[in-house]
Amino acid sequence: MLELRDLAFGYGTRQVGGGVSLILRPGEVLALLGPNGAGKTTLFKTMLGLLAPLGGEVFLDTAPLETLDRKERARCIAYVPQAHAALFPFTVRDVVLMGRAAQVAPFSAPGRTDREVASAALERLGMAHLSDRPYTEISGGERQMTLIARALAQQPKVLVMDEPAASLDYGNQMRVLGHVRRLASEGMAVVLSTHNPDHVFMVADRVAMLHEGRLAGLGAPADVLTVERVKQLYNIEVVMGVLPGGSSKVCSPRLGPGD
Numbered sequence: 001m002l003e004l005r006d007l008a009f010g011y012g013t014r015q016v017g018g019g020v021s022l023i024l025r026p027g028e029v030l031a032l033l034g035p036n037g038a039g040k041t042t043l044f045k046t047m048l049g050l051l052a053p054l055g056g057e058v059f060l061d062t063a064p065l066e067t068l069d070r071k072e073r074a075r076c077i078a079y080v081p082q083a084h085a086a087l088f089p090f091t092v093r094d095v096v097l098m099g100r101a102a103q104v105a106p107f108s109a110p111g112r113t114d115r116e117v118a119s120a121a122l123e124r125l126g127m128a129h130l131s132d133r134p135y136t137e138i139s140g141g142e143r144q145m146t147l148i149a150r151a152l153a154q155q156p157k158v159l160v161m162d163e164p165a166a167s168l169d170y171g172n173q174m175r176v177l178g179h180v181r182r183l184a185s186e187g188m189a190v191v192l193s194t195h196n197p198d199h200v201f202m203v204a205d206r207v208a209m210l211h212e213g214r215l216a217g218l219g220a221p222a223d224v225l226t227v228e229r230v231k232q233l234y235n236i237e238v239v240m241g242v243l244p245g246g247s248s249k250v251c252s253p254r255l256g257p258g259d
């Protein structure tokens, strides 16, 4: 569904990373883990076509990304960026409705189906009560949930989420991860970045670890997300295990007296 072949990425002459090859399949959740500045956002922007690759290729449903126009891309792949400051006082409903842009004919207004899909996305995320509120007057976490609803309204095959849980409270973090699993079980392919190994264990089928712009590991979390890898990526000692009654591994820092 989404394939990266020996992808190199960066900004103009500044290469951030390279040699990234992977295939994302329908119904799969892939987590991208890596320290600040490792190149996760730059890689995402390149796989979305917002930045031109510095080498290699991106394929969407076997078509080279550069052969698809913006509407064709938007019908296939949706992006939830990192939480950002709001500029215009659109209502939450209208922000979510913008996710329908690729389905609306040129010079036409969104139709009833578009409004129903947008409302359903808000409903699904438990955000319906905020529909009429200005996007500039809701909290950072509520803005993040609105952006997720906007991406769902796009009804993409591939969903790319840049640290979707970063500004959410504990309950919403777990709810968003639950939604991610449900979307995958309906056939959507999801790639999300996170700094939290527990979230990887909870939600991901595979994890790709990015270290200084290169893949430092790719595979099932239980196999490749090890104590040693976390030490390599984040320079921190951790312990991992399954808690009594738990179903997935958890990761906990091992802090010394001087930390």
Ligand SMILES: Nc1ncnc2c1ncn2[C@@H]1O[C@H](COP(=O)(O)OP(=O)(O)OP(=O)(O)O)[C@@H](O)[C@H]1O
Pocket: 011, 014, 016, 034, 035, 036, 037, 038, 039, 040, 041, 042, 043
């Ligand atoms: N617009 C830009 N122009 C040039 N370099 C940039 C630009 N944006 C980011 N960078 C650099 O590219 C590198 C990778 O940044 P990127 O935002 O992709 O990292 P990240 O893994 O997403 O980090 P974080 O976890 O902090 O969000 C960093 O060294 C950063 O300083």
